[in-house]
Amino acid sequence: MEFVEAGGLEIAYQRVGAGPPLVFVHGAAEDSRIWQPQLAGLADEFTVVAWDEPGAGRSSDLPEDFGLTGFADVLAALIEALGLGPAHIAGLSWGGTVVLELYRRHPTCVATLIMIDTYAGWKGSLPADEVEARVAGARQMLAAPHEHFDPTLPGLFATDPPPRLVPLLSAIAADVRPATLGRQLAIMAEADLSDLLRHVSVPTLLIWGQLDARSPLTVAHQFEEAIADTRLVVIEDAGHLSNLERPERVNDAVREFCRAHAPHPG
Template sequence: MEFVEADGLKIAYERVGEGPPLVFVHGAAEDSRIWQPQLAGLADEFTVIAWDEPGAGRSSDLPEGFALAGFADGLAALIETLELGPAHIAGLSWGGTVVLEFYRRHPGLVATLIMIDTYAGWKGSLPLDEVRARVAGARRMLTGPLEDFDPTLPGLFANDPPAKFVPLLAAIAADVRPATLEHELAIMAETDLSDLLPHIAVPTLLIWGDLDVRSPLRIARQFQEAIPETELFVIEGAGHMSNLERPEQVNDVVREFCRTHSSRTG
């Protein structure tokens, strides 16, 4: 792992490969390790970066009052420090919401967007009753006995997690900081970035598991209808974590998309 300093925060990241820059942004209750198949599979052609967002992995704890803009600006600081922009920017789940805010605040650093099983914030993508149910469920989990705390939300996989990634998932879950997760889920519940989608002016790739129950395929259709230059690739038999359930397929479609638009990168 390597580190940069941004606004007093230490931000950890992993960097592999050489070529056009491709940055991966993980979801809630995760860190950069969730992108291991992408780091390994795409480094032959791209400079692949996966960060630990503030409050996760080996990065600093979240400062008090840290907002969605703070995550977006931290990502911008990483990309600017490494002189990567404009770059291909990929976000999974909560990470996709961070990426959208990043694009809103720093469009010059973005060559393309890759949105994987994500949301325009929960408020921007889910019915109000579903948002309330998720908030209530998170509150029960986070306020229960410590020994019962399990950051692995239901419905992440279409079936059982791939056996080869079970140790990885256990290691990531063991390092989750409950305060960070609570803060992220609160931000998601109040975030609506749906008004940004029609104004996205870079090529955008949507990758969705057809069996995703956390961010159902209808949300991908909403993105597809709203974003002017977009394409949707549906991963059959995958749930919310399509990058782990079908890593070869995800890598292949990301590779082809980034190749097509490589002239846009810095």
């Protein structure tokens, strides 16, 4: 892990490889370790960077009243501090919502968007009754005593987690901070960036698990219909964490897309 001050916070990140910059933004209840297959598989051709967002991994705790704009602004500060922009920016789940907000506030940081099993916010992508059910489930999870706190969200894989991933998932879950997860889920419940999608003018790759139960393919089609220059790649036999469940297929899609849309220095 390396560290840099960004937006007044200490941000931890992993950086490997050399070549066009490719930045990965993890989902809720996760940190940069969720991108291990991408860090290992794409460093031969790209400068691959994966951050621990504020409040996750080894990064600083969240400041009070930190919102979606705060995550996006610190991400922009990280990209600037590391001299990466404009870069390919990939976001998974909650991380994709952060990436959309980054694009809205700091478009010069973004050469292309890679949206993986994500949302334009829950409010912007899901039916209202589904959002209400998720909010109720989140409250129940966060109200559990510390010894029973389990940040594992339902429906992350097509079936059960592959055994090879259990140690990694357990290690990540053990480091989740309840305050961060609560803030993330509250932001997602209110976020609606659906109107932004039709204004996206950079090439966009959509990668979706065919069996994603959390952000179903209907959400992918919403993105596909709204964004002018977009391509959808459906990963068969994969759920919400398609980057872990079928890493080779995801890496191949990312590599092909990034080769076709090389960033131009800002």
